[in-house]
Amino acid sequence: MKGKKVIPPVLEIQHLSVEFMPDKKTHLRAVEDVSFDLHEGELLGLVGESGCGKTTMMLSILRLLPGAGRITSGRVLYRGKDLLDLTEPQMSVYRWKEIAIIFQGAMNALNPVRTVRDQIAEAITCHELKTTKEKLTRRVDDLLELVGIPAARGSQYPFQFSGGMRQRVMIAMALACSPSVVIADEPTTALDVMIQAQILELLQDLSRKLGLAVILVTHDLGVVAEICDHVLVMYGGVTAEYADVDTIYNHPMHPYTIDLIRAFPNLENPLDSLISIPGYPPRLDALPRGCRFSPRCPKAFNRCHAEQPPVYSLDGVHSASCFLVEGKHA
Amino acid sequence: METFIPPTGAKAVYLKLRGNWMAWAGILMLLTVILMAVFAPVIAPFDPYAPVKVTIDDIYQPPSAQHWLGTDDAGRDVFSNFVYGARVSLIVGFFASFISVVIGGVIGISSGFFGGKVELILMRFTDIMLVIPDLPLAVVLVALTSPSLGNIIFVIGILGWTSTARLVRSQTLSVKERKFVLRAKAIGSGNTHIIRRHIFPLVLPLMVANSVLVISLAILEESTLSFLGLGDPTMISWGQMLNFAFTRGGVSSGAWWALLAPGLGIVWVVLGLTFLGHGLEQVFNPQLEAHHLAVGNNMVVRESKGAGNEG
Numbered sequence: 001m002k003g004k005k006v007i008p009p010v011l012e013i014q015h016l017s018v019e020f021m022p023d024k025k026t027h028l029r030a031v032e033d034v035s036f037d038l039h040e041g042e043l044l045g046l047v048g049e050s051g052c053g054k055t056t057m058m059l060s061i062l063r064l065l066p067g068a069g070r071i072t073s074g075r076v077l078y079r080g081k082d083l084l085d086l087t088e089p090q091m092s093v094y095r096w097k098e099i100a101i102i103f104q105g106a107m108n109a110l111n112p113v114r115t116v117r118d119q120i121a122e123a124i125t126c127h128e129l130k131t132t133k134e135k136l137t138r139r140v141d142d143l144l145e146l147v148g149i150p151a152a153r154g155s156q157y158p159f160q161f162s163g164g165m166r167q168r169v170m171i172a173m174a175l176a177c178s179p180s181v182v183i184a185d186e187p188t189t190a191l192d193v194m195i196q197a198q199i200l201e202l203l204q205d206l207s208r209k210l211g212l213a214v215i216l217v218t219h220d221l222g223v224v225a226e227i228c229d230h231v232l233v234m235y236g237g238v239t240a241e242y243a244d245v246d247t248i249y250n251h252p253m254h255p256y257t258i259d260l261i262r263a264f265p266n267l268e269n270p271l272d273s274l275i276s277i278p279g280y281p282p283r284l285d286a287l288p289r290g291c292r293f294s295p296r297c298p299k300a301f302n303r304c305h306a307e308q309p310p311v312y313s314l315d316g317v318h319s320a321s322c323f324l325v326e327g328k329h330a
Numbered sequence: 331m332e333t334f335i336p337p338t339g340a341k342a343v344y345l346k347l348r349g350n351w352m353a354w355a356g357i358l359m360l361l362t363v364i365l366m367a368v369f370a371p372v373i374a375p376f377d378p379y380a381p382v383k384v385t386i387d388d389i390y391q392p393p394s395a396q397h398w399l400g401t402d403d404a405g406r407d408v409f410s411n412f413v414y415g416a417r418v419s420l421i422v423g424f425f426a427s428f429i430s431v432v433i434g435g436v437i438g439i440s441s442g443f444f445g446g447k448v449e450l451i452l453m454r455f456t457d458i459m460l461v462i463p464d465l466p467l468a469v470v471l472v473a474l475t476s477p478s479l480g481n482i483i484f485v486i487g488i489l490g491w492t493s494t495a496r497l498v499r500s501q502t503l504s505v506k507e508r509k510f511v512l513r514a515k516a517i518g519s520g521n522t523h524i525i526r527r528h529i530f531p532l533v534l535p536l537m538v539a540n541s542v543l544v545i546s547l548a549i550l551e552e553s554t555l556s557f558l559g560l561g562d563p564t565m566i567s568w569g570q571m572l573n574f575a576f577t578r579g580g581v582s583s584g585a586w587w588a589l590l591a592p593g594l595g596i597v598w599v600v601l602g603l604t605f606l607g608h609g610l611e612q613v614f615n616p617q618l619e620a621h622h623l624a625v626g627n628n629m630v631v632r633e634s635k636g637a638g639n640e641g
Contacts, residue, residue, distance in 0.1 A: 062516055095518035103516075108509035113531045122527065123517045
């Protein structure tokens with residue numbers, strides 16, 4: 001345990017809060033006080049329903065929030081350096097070279113009128129201005145082969161690729177500058193199960209081989225259980241629970257985590273225990289008073305409706321934001 | 331297995347254009363005029379710029395074996411004038427529209443991409459230019475400067491960019507929001523790079539289609555200016571031929587031949603350009619395009635020959 005803490009994490013997110021301000025009076029708190037660490041070679045699963053701030057948080061790590069969004073507090077430390085202090089040109093040096101992102105929906109993330117090779121090369125030339133043409137070609141070929149695409153197909157256009165291949169192109173592109181951190185934002189959405197498995201296996205493989213730290217944003221708890229080391233469960237923009245994958249699955253503390261796990265089919269406890277969580281995630285313009293999960297929480301009591309629980313840290317990295325764990329925290 | 335690579339570039343454009351009769355009609359119509367303009371000295375039986383000796387009988391002669399389309403108010407051959415007039419129309423059309431499309435493209439892309447104050451200023455300026463009637467302003471500008479060919483091109487060029495700017499801006503706005511632009515930003519590329527490599531290539535096809543329509547407007551405008559007597563007096567253009575026929579008694583003396591050829595010429599070119607413009611728009615505008623697996627599309631045709639594969 002102690003030996004692990006000596007190695008500093010690659011990426012530290014500390015108390016990150018993001019707001020959207022569509023106009024001057026409205027403040028929509030999309031992400032509030034989220035913290036996590038990411039070590040080399042670690043796969044972090046980020047789960048939660050749609051609209052709970054996962055993508056927003058990932059974009060804010062790279063400072064790519066759309067116009068109305070801004071980071072109101074917190075720090076994003078990359079190897080000890082706060083990315084939020086950098087100027088825009090300094091930030092572009094970190095983008096992709098250090099932290100790359102695989103976007104949700106690979107078709108849209110590729111320019112339809114340029115060849116795949118051209119677009120992967122773009123990522124390289126953006127950071128290494130001096131590469132020769134031959135080197136560049138060889139590098140792109142290697143990257144394509146790495147993700148299992150014949151190098152000859154690099155000269156084709158994105159529409160000539162299937163969904164899974166496009167996703168693999170995006171992964172190849174993400175690896176182009178050998179970053180330390182790859183953010184994979186729902187890399188398997190809209191892919192069939194076989195391709196999903198291929199893509200995830202590829203990610204896991206690369207993470208092990210290259211020592212990549214990967215943040216995997218997903219809805220799919222099954223995927224998380226299979227390949228991730230740590231899990232961050234988000235709900236309505238706040239941390240519900242953060243722990244290693246065993247703890248999340250075997251000793252979940254937050255009622256939301258418990259319900260989420262029970263809402264997924266599982267080979268050991270077959271279908272009869274499957275539940276669905278009634279209701280919807282909160283709207284940002286109408287957040288409930290108190291705990292954001294309280295309106296849907298089966299175990300909510302008076303206090304839950306009155307105040308927002310802080311993030312209690314339990315043993316090790318395990319932490320949860322629920323009054324039920326209050327007595328148990330270290 | 332051999333990897334199937336569908337055609338790209340010029341071949342892909344040809345395949346897309348193949349079934350588009352509008353584009354082909356436009357190309358054909360335009361090609362006749364371009365050939366006529368290029369080979370004017372070969373085609374025209376007389377040189378319209380050469381001095382001629384005229385008697386009163388030579389004026390407004392009806393079509394005959396010697397003068398296929400009759401003669402004009404100065405006893406010159408209308409057919410030769412018509413052939414040479416195509417040159418001015420095309421030169422003015424191409425160069426003026428080039429100026430327009432460049433100005434419109436720059437203003438449209440920068441206002442669409444940068445947004446905010448840049449957009450506010452540029453688009454209000456565009457609105458102002460849009461509400462000022464082009465023709466009176468062009469008349470004033472040409473009258474103030476001298477009516478030479480260069481000046482006419484310049485004036486038409488700097489007045490005709492508004493529609494292009496609006497079109498390009500709206501396309502830029504939609505392209506800007508697409509994921510690959512965000513991805514390009516995430517890669518760490520700057521604004522210039524994003525505009526050059528990601529925005530411009532997707533705006534260009536619409537600009538090309540639009541520029542064809544702008545050419546036709548420029549040709550019309552040149553004809554109008556010439557008809558109003560503001561054309562370059564040293565050059566024969568279709569507008570000028572109409573002007574002479576109109577003001578020098580061609581209409582009142584029933585010389586229909588002096589009006590017919592230049593009038594039809596203008597209609598022919600403008601119609602051809604409009605056909606071509608709409609045809610190109612159908613090819614280039616992705617919103618009007620059929621699915622890539624639709625019958626008749628090049629992918630389906632090629633795949634059925636058994637070359638397709640999926641790695």
